Amino acid sequence: MEMMMAGPDVFISYARADTEVARRLSRTLAARDMVAWWDDRIELSAPWTDVLLNNLVSAASVLVLWSCNSVDREWVLREAEDARSRGKLLQLRLDSTPLPEPFASLQAASLPTWEENTHPRGIRQIVNEIATRAEKPLPFDEHQRVLQLRLSSKKVHQFIASKKHRDGYFPKLDGTLYADIWESLIGQSPIKLYDELRPGSRHHLDEDRYYELIEYLSDVAGEAAGTN
Numbered sequence: 055m056e057m058m059m060a061g062p063d064v065f066i067s068y069a070r071a072d073t074e075v076a077r078r079l080s081r082t083l084a085a086r087d088m089v090a091w092w093d094d095r096i097e098l099s100a101p102w103t104d105v106l107l108n109n110l111v112s113a114a115s116v117l118v119l120w121s122c123n124s125v126d127r128e129w130v131l132r133e134a135e136d137a138r139s140r141g142k143l144l145q146l147r148l149d150s151t152p153l154p155e156p157f158a159s160l161q162a163a164s165l166p167t168w169e170e171n172t173h174p175r176g177i178r179q180i181v182n183e184i185a186t187r188a189e190k191p192l193p194f195d196e197h198q199r200v201l202q203l204r205l206s207s208k209k210v211h212q213f214i215a216s217k218k219h220r221d222g223y224f225p226k227l228d229g230t231l232y233a234d235i236w237e238s239l240i241g242q243s244p245i246k247l248y249d250e251l252r253p254g255s256r257h258h259l260d261e262d263r264y265y266e267l268i269e270y271l272s273d274v275a276g277e278a279a280g281t282n
Contacts, residue, residue, distance in 0.1 A: 061112025062091035063188040064144070067133040069123035072148060076119060078168065082177065086193040088184060110136060115187040117180060120162065121148035142187075146180050175269055196265060203272040210271055 063083065068076045073094075080090040091109040110116065116137030124130045134157060137143040145153075145162035152158060163183075165176035173181075178194040185192050 061114065062109055063088040063114050063190070064090050064184045065110050065113035065116045065133075065137075066090055066092040066119065067116060067124075067130050067137075068092065068119040069121065069127050069130060071123035072119050072121055075148060075165070075168065079117075079177070079180075082173070082181060083184065086181065086185070088181075088188060088190060088193075111140075113142065114189075115144050115184055116140075116142045117144040117146060117184065118157075119146050119148055120151065120153055120157070122151040125151050125154055144180060144183055144187075146176060175265055200268055203268065205271055213271060 066076050066079065076092050077094075080092060083090045091113060093106065110133060116133065118124070118130060118134045118137070131154065134143060134145075138156070138160070143157075143160065145157065145160060147153070147162050147164045149166065153162070163176040163179040165174060168174055168177065173194070178196065178199075182192045182194050
């Protein structure tokens with residue numbers, strides 16, 4: 055009996071206008087020993103629909119790149135619905151375009167920009183989730199990455215001067231903690247600040263808020279180099 059070949063780690067569904075994001079994501083995954091399938095991999099001699107459907111069904115996960123270019127594309131909607139029905143759907147928003155139902159109510163990572171030599175949080179989230187579903191090691195160790203980032207004093211001052219630390223968005227960053235942490239640690243080790251707030255610590259934030267705060271306060275120059 056002929057054995058079935060294993061499918062790709064992820065099938066990427068996207069609109070042609072977002073090809074560059076799909077290409078960069080595929081390279082990012084390949085650099086971490088994962089296989090992404092997207093339609094530029096179709097051989098000219100292969101029936102397009104058969105190849106696409108085989109990879110859609112056999113992929114460990116299906117990632118939809120949502121944008122103003124893709125939300126009304128019939129094939130993207132069909133692929134997204136198939137993935138949702140199979141429990142394989144992952145979503146990455148490239149802009150603020152509202153998503154169609156039922157996808158708007160499902161969790162999605164965000165990638166408003168993707169600068170060279172960086173791996174934004176949306177990319178790290180998606181790559182780690184693809185690895186998890188493919189039963190492979192997580193490529194990005196978020197806490198280790200935090201320890202390698204540099205704290206931007208300018209961004210800390212901007213944060214304190216803004217309403218974000220007192221409007222309930224980060225509810226644990228006010229009162230005594232505000233005085234003890236923000237004012238006393240400006241200009242000191244970011245590792246101490248991050249460890250005070252990381253999930254599981256004494257003054258912890260929830261995971262999403264924590265990493266959002268880290269992104270906001272950190273110097274992008276602390277990112278590891280590399281465009282893959």
